[in-house]
Amino acid sequence: MNEKELRLEMEKLRQEIRFHNHQYYVENTLLVSDYEYDQLVARLREIEAAHPDWITLDSPTQRVGAGASTKFAKVAHPAPILSLANAYDLDGVRAWHQRISKLDERVVTADFVTEPKFDGLTVVLHYRNGEFVQGTTRGNGEVGEDITENLRTVRSIPLRIPVSEDGPLPPAELVVRGEVLIFIEDFEKLNQRLTEQGEKTYVNARNTASGSLRQMDPRVTATRPLTVLVYAVVAADGLMPSTQWETLSLLRSYGFPVTETAEYCKDFSSLLESCEHWLARRDELPFEVDGVVIKLNDLNLQASLGVVGKDPRGALALKYPAREVTTTLQDIGVNVGRTGVLTPYAILQPVEVGGVVVKQATLHNFDYIAEKDIRIGDRVLIKRAGDVIPYVIGPVIEARVGVEKPFSPPAVCPACGQPAEHLPEEVAWYCVNAACPAQLVRNLEHFVSRPAMDIVGMGIKIVEQLVEEGLLQDVADLYGLRKADLVSLEGFGEKKADNLLETIAASKEQTLSRLINALGIRGVGEVMASDLTGYYPDLDALGQATVEALMEIEGVGPNIAEAIVDWFEQEKNKRLLEKLRVRGVWPTVDVEPLAGETYQPLAGLIFVVTGTLPNHSRGEMKTLIQNNGGKVTGSVSKKTDYVVAGENPGSKLEKAQLLGIQIVDEAGLLDLIKEG
Ligand code: IVH
Secondary structure, three states: OOHHHHHHHHHHHHHHHHHHHHHHHHOOOOOOOHHHHHHHHHHHHHHHHHOHHHOOOOOHHHOOOOOOOOOOOEEEOOOOOOOOOEEOOHHHHHHHHHHHHHHOHHHHHOOEEEEEEEOOEEEEEEEEOOEEEEEEEOOOOOEEEEOHHHHHOOOOOOOEOOOOOOOOOOOOEEEEEEEEEOOHHHHHHHHHHHHHOOOOOOOOHHHHHHHHHOOOOHHHHOOOOOEEEEEEEEEEOOOOOOEHHHHHHHHHHOOOOOOOOOEEEOOHHHHHHHHHHHHHOHHHOOOOEEEEEEEEOEHHHHHHHOEEOOEEOOEEEEEOOOOEEEEEEEEEEEEEOOOOEEEEEEEEEEEEEOOEEEEEEEOOOHHHHHHOOOOEOOEEEEEOOOOOOOEEEEEOHHHOOOOOEOOOOOOEOOOOOOEEEEOOOOOOEEEOOOOOHHHHHHHHHHHHOOOOOOOOOOOHHHHHHHHHOOOOOOHHHHHHOOHHHHHOOOOOOHHHHHHHHHHHHHHHHOOHHHHHHHHOOOOOOHHHHHHHOOOOOOHHHHHOOOHHHHHOOOOOOHHHHHHHHHHHHOHHHHHHHHHHHHOOOOOOOOOOOOOOOOOOOOOOOEEEEEOEOOOOOHHHHHHHHHHOOOEEOOOOOOOOOEEEEOEOOOHHHHHHHHHOOEEEOHHHHHHHHHHO
16 A cells, blocks of 8 residues: 555544544444444554654544643633523523613513533633644633643544535634533443442542543543533634524534533523423433523624623523532441442431432442541431432531431441451452352342343342342352242242243343343443453453453553453352353354355445434344344445435435435335345
8 A cells, every 4th residue: 555545544544433433422323333443443543653743633543642731721712701690590580581671672572592501611622724722621711721632532522523515614713612521321330330449439520520621641531431512602713603593503513512402492481481391301411400591592682782790691590409408317328239349328317309309328438428527417418419319418517416426337248247348549348258148139130130131020129039049149040040949939920930031041142242241340341341342252262361462452451451350260250150151151252244154135235324213223223234244334425225214314314315325214124134
């Protein structure tokens, strides 16, 4: 390959990786497997390593820059980064409307946009000729701090604004404003992972996001699941939309993540309705919010109304009632996790917070209790944010009467009574008894769960019952259960026993990646498990992997690599694997399709799947197509044979129509497979 061709390949790789980043981090769709994605990145790295002078800052490999800095430089904002005045109820919104109607009568008939008030950190992102060149904090609104290197690690921030043939060209200078935050789901996963690794969990998503952005070492920032949602143009050297609603769609078309939850309100009365709607769906949002932001849709009108201090008159924050209340800490309970980690939780005098009665709350870990000096009997302040599990903020020291009792970590496991252990460098306390029934129950619960072996009908009650009866000593015993064992149990009839045994037997066919996830190795979840199957075709191969070899895989650090090797070295686990093998639970990954043996009706055909399908997820569709010999790609091109379109197919369908590519729906695809 000559240099020109190599360069072309590099550009193509970059484009493809950017496209997949956008699909994954902004559109939440997965069009390639993690393995395929890693292959693209690996090839790009290879080319760039051979030609370091070709590396540009907008290359997808350049998310984590070289090293740590010691201080953030100050940067003046191109326009003031304003704040918002607050209202606390609908009367406050009415008063605001009246005030500004008096200033300008156009307000009386104006339309509005409502958006969530993201509980994150404001960032200002600068693009020059479509390339991300600088990112700053809000600072004092006039001058912010340069956190470009940290922001580069935030995957949903486009490093380059994609230019599509039909889409609008971005202006040469574009500065946008957004909020960096952590989705509730990601935050909980992060904490779950930390708990399993015996490390300190984070108290709340906002502080974690803020701490992560202010890291001196971007490599640390890169490990946090930060995301951004963009909502305004701060400056641009071209013509920009004159309304907020159009601004949101323009930003979306530039590839920025923009919330889909914003609402257009044609007049003031629909604005009030929208505000009520926001209050009602507060808990349904995937991120934490502390209110609703109301904006006059007409940006010129907004600007002409001016500002009071740092608050524009043309916008308002309607704050939600705070979800912090005090109650009495009646006791501290201790949970045993599946890796034996002991975690404390608060048993509270039941109290209502925002329409929900809270009886228990997280206490994070034993260090947290000590640091905050939380005592049994204390009046404690608890917070329920979004959909997250409530947590104890701290004690109300002034309310103490002297009978409150300090708490010390348990000396023994509350489930099995064996001594609890604590490694000096970790925060966690562990029950190290391999036969601890609580750990076994948690392990089984995880093993049968949906993302793992998906044994439906096997709820926690049944798991506990089977462990109590001594029928299960490890997860492999599930596959040795007999009908006679089950029918004699309370609540079990013939039918229920048959059904359960049937689903257990069916789970033997689950994929290797599900089984790896199901084993519950510390730090190895769904995604990691699936990554591993890209390198190891079965559990024997994985069991022979060395720490060094594992660390070659992207995303596997020394902790996870060691956890995997450790897991396979333990005698107990070796016995477990043998049992699984003997009982026929031994999935392998087919690297090559079985040529000639199976009929592959879709062989040689290239598919693109887009939109929401009625009965299958896109991932399932993809597997189905691949299992039948077809190939699935992420973008529509002349080479595409079929586009499988569901609801809301978006631009891919349009492109397919333009290129005259055959379009089928889910049923159409199934017909193709049947008819060949
Ligand atoms: S607009 C002129 N929109 O809330 C417009 N701000 O309390 C000013 N915030 O400093 C801001 N979500 O950091 C706007 N959808 C949203 C927002 C939002 C969160 C933050 C922003 C601002 C703070 C004011």
